[in-house]
Each structure stands twice: as C-alpha cells, then as structure tokens.
Amino acid sequence: MAKPRACDACALRKVRCTGQLPCPNCARTGFTCSYAKQPRKSGPKGPRRTTRTRVHEQLQSLSQGAPTPLHSQPDRNQNPAASPLTFSPPASSVVPEWKIAFTLSDVLAYLDTYRHRMYPVWPVISVDRLCSALIANESHCETCALAFAVCAGTGAQLQLRSTTESRADLADRFAIESEKFRLKYDYRESHTIEAILVPLFLHFYYGARGKRKTASFLLREAVSLCQLVGLDKEETYQDLDAEEESYRLRTFWLLYVTERGHAMQHGTPVCLTKSIAPASSDSQNSSEFLQAFCSLAQLFVSVDGVLVGSDGSSKYNREMLIRIQNHLRQYDQWPMEWNEAQRSDVSITQHWLRMLVWQLSLSNVSLSSEPGDDSMSFTYPAQVSRDALRSISTVSFDALVVHGPGMLAKMSDITNTLLDVMTCVHSLPPQMFIQARQVLHEFCCYLVKLNGNREGLDWIRKRLAESNLLLEPVSEPRVISELSGEGEVMDDKNALYHD
Numbered sequence: 001m002a003k004p005r006a007c008d009a010c011a012l013r014k015v016r017c018t019g020q021l022p023c024p025n026c027a028r029t030g031f032t033c034s035y036a037k038q039p040r041k042s043g044p045k046g047p048r049r050t051t052r053t054r055v056h057e058q059l060q061s062l063s064q065g066a067p068t069p070l071h072s073q074p075d076r077n078q079n080p081a082a083s084p085l086t087f088s089p090p091a092s093s094v095v096p097e098w099k100i101a102f103t104l105s106d107v108l109a110y111l112d113t114y115r116h117r118m119y120p121v122w123p124v125i126s127v128d129r130l131c132s133a134l135i136a137n138e139s140h141c142e143t144c145a146l147a148f149a150v151c152a153g154t155g156a157q158l159q160l161r162s163t164t165e166s167r168a169d170l171a172d173r174f175a176i177e178s179e180k181f182r183l184k185y186d187y188r189e190s191h192t193i194e195a196i197l198v199p200l201f202l203h204f205y206y207g208a209r210g211k212r213k214t215a216s217f218l219l220r221e222a223v224s225l226c227q228l229v230g231l232d233k234e235e236t237y238q239d240l241d242a243e244e245e246s247y248r249l250r251t252f253w254l255l256y257v258t259e260r261g262h263a264m265q266h267g268t269p270v271c272l273t274k275s276i277a278p279a280s281s282d283s284q285n286s287s288e289f290l291q292a293f294c295s296l297a298q299l300f301v302s303v304d305g306v307l308v309g310s311d312g313s314s315k316y317n318r319e320m321l322i323r324i325q326n327h328l329r330q331y332d333q334w335p336m337e338w339n340e341a342q343r344s345d346v347s348i349t350q351h352w353l354r355m356l357v358w359q360l361s362l363s364n365v366s367l368s369s370e371p372g373d374d375s376m377s378f379t380y381p382a383q384v385s386r387d388a389l390r391s392i393s394t395v396s397f398d399a400l401v402v403h404g405p406g407m408l409a410k411m412s413d414i415t416n417t418l419l420d421v422m423t424c425v426h427s428l429p430p431q432m433f434i435q436a437r438q439v440l441h442e443f444c445c446y447l448v449k450l451n452g453n454r455e456g457l458d459w460i461r462k463r464l465a466e467s468n469l470l471l472e473p474v475s476e477p478r479v480i481s482e483l484s485g486e487g488e489v490m491d492d493k494n495a496l497y498h499d
Contacts, residue, residue, distance in 0.1 A: 008037045032095070096138045098148070098181075101173040107134065110151035110160070110174070118154050120341040121402050122204070123285065123293055124197060124250050125150055141185040145198045148178035153204035157404040175205050188225075193251055196225045200255065207262075208404050216268055219259060223271050226255050232275045249279040253297045260300045261349075263308045264356065265409050270309050274301050288335065292342035295334070299349055302327050307356050316364040318376065321357060325375035328354045333391070340399040345407075347391035348400075352410040354384045355417050378425045382436040385418040389439050392446070400450060408450045415443040415460065423467050 004019030009031040017023050022033035108131060115127040130150070133143045154160070155171025178198065187195050200222040207215040230236035231252040237245050256272050263270045278294040279285075285293075300308075306316070306324060328350055334343050358380050361367060367378050374380055388411075392400065400407050422428065422436055444460065 005035065008034050011037065096144075098144065098177045099138075101177055102170060104135075104138070106170060107147055107151055107174075110154055110170075111147065113158070113160070114150055114154040117158065117341075117398075117402055120289070120292075120339045121157075121345065122153070122201070122254060123289070124247070124254055126247075141181045142187070142190065142192065142194050142198075145178050145181040145187070146194045146201070148174045148181065149198045149201035149205070152178060153201040153208070156205045156208035158402065159208075171205065175202060178202060190225075191229055193229070193231075193248060196222050196229065196231070196251060196255075199225070200258070203258070204404075207406075210405075212266060216262065216266065219262055220271075223255055223259055226252060227271065231255075232272060234276050237276070246279055246285070249276065250285075250293070252276060253279055253293070257297055257300055260304075260308050261406060265406075273309075274304060288337050289339060289342070292334075292338045292346060296342070296346050296349060299328065299346065299353060303353055303357065307353065307360065316360060318361075318365045321361045321365060322373050322375055324357055325354060325373075328357065329375075329387075332387075333394075336394070340395040341402050344392060344395045344399040345403055348388060348407060348410050348414075351384050351388035351391065352413060355381060355414055358384070359417065379421065379428055379432060381414075381417045381421045382428070382432055382439070385414050385439050385443065386435065388414055389442055397449065400446070408447065411443060411447060411450065412460075415440065415447060416463075418443070419460075419463055419467065423463075 004017065006017035006019070007021070007023050007026060009026050009029075010017035010023060013025075015025060017025060021035070025031075026033035111127050111131060114122075114125065119125070119127075125146075130143070130147055133140065134147050137143065152171050152174035155174060160171065179202070182198060187198070199218040203215045203218040203222060206212075206218060226232065231248055237248065240248070252272075256274070259270050259272055262268060278297060279290055302324060306320075331350070334346055336343075338346075354375075358375065361376060365376070367376055374383060418436060418440055422433065422440065428436065444464070447460065
C-alpha cells in the first residue's frame with residue numbers, strides 16, 4: 001500500500017498526515033488543507049519553518065497558484081493540472097490578506113492605544129464595538145478600512161515605533177491596507193458614519209506624516225460625505241436613540257473643529273457651518289468630557305466669519321474685535337477635573353485664537369501703546385503668551401504630545417508672534433521685556449521637545465540669532481513660578497542654540 005501524501009500544511013509543519021481532505025490536523029488547527037505543492041525528491045529540505053505565521057504565509061502563497069486539492073490519495077497516472085479539483089474551505093479558515101502586513105494582535109494593540117491616549121483628542125470611535133466587529137468578520141471591507149485607519153492615525157500622531165526594527169513602519173502599513181479595503185466597496189455611496197470616519201482618520205495620518213495636500217483632500221472628502229449623509233441637518237437626528245445621536249453629533253463637531261483648525265493653519269476654505277446643537281451626554285462619555293469637547297468647538301464658533309469662513313470683503317471694526325477678544329479670554333483657567341489632554345488642547349487653542357485675532361487687529365484697526373483695552377495694544381502678545389505658558393504648565397508633557405503637529409503649529413505661532421513684538425515694539429517696559437524673554441525661552445524649550453529633533457526649527461534658531469535675545473541663558477529670576485517639569489525642560493535648552 002502506497003504511503004499517503006502529506007498535505008501542504010502538514011508537510012510544512014513536518015507532522016504525520018492521513019492524506020484526507022481536509023485532514024484531521026488542518027481541521028483541528030484551522031489551516032487551509034490543500035495539495036498544491038508538487039512532491040519533490042527526498043533529500044535536504046532547507047531550514048525548518050516552525051512558526052504559525054510562517055505556515056499561514058506559505059499556504060496563502062501556494063493558494064495563489066494552481067491548487068490541486070484532493071479528496072483522497074492522488075492518482076499518480078493523472079496530470080494534476082489537466083483536471084484540477086477545487087475545495088472551498090469555510091470562510092472562518094481563510095486567512096485575510098492583511099495578515100501578511102501585520103497581525104490581529106497589532107491591530108488590537110493600536111486600537112487599545114487609541115482608547116487610552118487618543119480618544120480624548122478624537123472622541124468618536126467605540127473601540128469595544130470596532131474590535132468585536134473586526135474579530136467577528138476579519139474581511140469586512142468597511143470594518144477593516146476603519147480599524148486600520150484609526151491605527152494609522154494613532155501610530156503616526158504618537159510616532160509609535162515597534163520594538164522590532166523591521167516593523168517600524170507599521171502605521172504606514174495600516175494606512176496602505178485601509179486604502180486597499182476602501183477600494184473594495186462602493187464607499188462613496190455608503191450612508192454609514194464609518195464611511196465618513198475612514199477618510200477623516202486617514203487625514204490625521206497624512207497630516208502627521210507632513211503630506212498636506214493628501215491630508216487636505218481626505219478632509220474635504222470626509223466633509224462632503226458628512227453633508228451628503230446629512231449630519232449638518234437637525235432633522236436627521238430625530239427619532240435616534242441617545243447613543244446613536246451622540247455618536248453622530250461628535251462626528252460632526254470633530255469634523256467642524258478639524259476643518260477650521262486646518263483652514264486657519266493652511267489657508268484652505270471651509271464648508272461646514274454651525275447648523276446643529278452640541279453633542280449630548282451618553283453612557284460612554286462623562287459630562288466633564290463632553291463639556292471640554294463642546295468648549296473647544298465653541299472657541300472656533302466664536303471666530304467664525306472672522307478668522308475663517310469670511311467672504312473676503314468683511315469689514316472689521318475695533319468694537320467687534322474687542323468683543324471677540326473678551327469672549328476668548330473669559331476663562332482664566334479651565335476646570336482641573338477635565339482630562340488633561342482636552343484641557344491642554346482647549347487652553348492652547350484659546351490663546352492661539354487670541355493671538356490670531358490680535359494679528360487681524362494689527363492689520364485692520366489702529367493699535368496703541370496708550371492706556372485702554374489691552375487687547376488693542378502692541379504689547380498684548382506678551383500677556384497672551386504668558387497666559388498660554390501658565391496653562392500648559394499644569395499638564396504633563398504627554399498631554400501636549402498627543403495633539404501632534406497641530407499643537408506644534410499653534411505653539412509655534414504664539415512663539416513667533418511674541419518674538420515679533422519683542423523685536424519690533426520698543427515701548428515694552430523693562431520688567432515686561434524680562435518676563436517676555438523668560439516666556440519666550442520656555443516656549444522654545446517646549447518646541448524643541450515637541451518637535452522630537454532639531455529639524456524643522458531652523459526658522460526660530462535663525463530669528464533668535466538675529467534678535468540677540470537668547471544667545472546665552474536667561475539669568476533673571478523666573479517669573480512663571482507655576483511652571484512644572486522645570487528640570488526636564490531646561491535640559492533641552494541648548495539644543496536650540498547649537499548645531
């Protein structure tokens with residue numbers, strides 16, 4: 001009696017096989033049972049493949065050829081390629097293509113990182129629900145596209161690096177697979193919220209990677225899908241349960257805030273308007289959490305039609321600009337019970353908008369050094385930057401890092417404007433100048449740390465050298481006594497001044 005031929009999986013694992021289809025070993029382990037590999041003469045077989053991942057990859061490679069799975073021992077007088085038999089294994093045993101690029105454990109680990117670090121920044125994804133959907137169907141196009149997009153955005157924003165050198169580009173692989181799965185279904189005709197969130201999270205990914213045009217295109221796509229689904233219309237929220245209503249409202253307002261922040265930093269037009277009510281509370285989000293999220297949205301609402309969304313022919317008068325400044329600075333300190341990542345975002349955005357409105361005032365109305373409303377004075381940026389530094393000194397450095405390039409851009413604008421005032425306004429009182437120089441010094445240290453390296457800060461090093469403001473350490477007593485983590489920040493100061 002002839003010895004049974006081992007199936008491909010058993011041959012790779014070097015275990016005894018019965019020659020059946022499927023064989024008991026494959027039925028037990030979940031491998032695809034096939035006989036695609038042609039028998040070779042006896043002799044050395046090369047290195048042993050012992051890991052489960054390697055077996056999966058080999059089986060998938062073989063299945064792309066001309067498989068000849070058999071129900072019994074093959075007829076040696078028959079040409080297997082002449083009349084191939086087919087066998088379709090159960091869907092649960094098919095290994096998804098994306099597992100060549102990364103594993104399910106990788107996906108779940110990145111989603112867990114999103115849950116703990118990025119949810120306060122992008123508060124829309126229910127990780128438990130998304131993980132359950134992915135595990136239930138690892139080949140569902142929209143589920144995979146969204147899960148991988150969230151992982152890509154999280155990895156790029158936090159600059160996550162794998163402990164294995166060959167997997168250092170995991171965020172890039174997530175983005176590639178997400179876009180692949182988007183092309184596998186007609187996402188443009190989808191009416192789901194997930195179809196909106198996929199391009200939004202890919203926007204976050206490409207923005208963190210510095211690909212501004214691609215990020216802008218994806219953001220516009222997400223906004224267009226949002227409008228087509230009707231998230232900007234109050235009537236679409238009728239008859240929804242509390243969970244679904246909150247989910248849709250948070251999606252709309254995250255898009256609103258993201259679109260306006262992107263427009264102010266890059267000069268792109270906006271499409272969404274304040275057409276619906278703020279997000280409501282639900283079982284997943286506390287009242288403090290939603291209060292912080294709504295406060296961030298209201299900051300952008302307060303400058304709508306002024307800093308962004310204007311028709312280009314708007315006339316700005318002194319009273320209107322003072323009114324906006326008074327609204328932006330009505331909170332000296334945001335509630336300490338808020339999540340610190342949200343608190344840092346709201347605080348820096350508040351002072352960044354104050355600085356942008358002051359710049360608008362500078363070019364449209366007459367400012368003065370005389371006593372009066374300080375928001376219309378030449379020295380106002382010194383006060384704004386001091387308030388901003390006091391705010392961020394109450395949060396950990398990680399609460400700034402999670403905001404990625406957006407936080408770096410806002411703090412750079414504040415620093416640059418303060419440096420303009422210190423260089424050009426000669427009426428600064430001596431004590432105010434000393435305070436401003438100390439604040440400038442601290443902001444430079446934050447920028448060095450947030451940037452992660454010295455690249456990209458050439459502009460400020462050049463300006464500091466030209467101004468002769470910080471060529472040597474500040475020796476005056478510190479004024480911002482509330483600054484936390486002083487020693488850690490000071491260690492990086494010299495990095496800004498030396499090549």
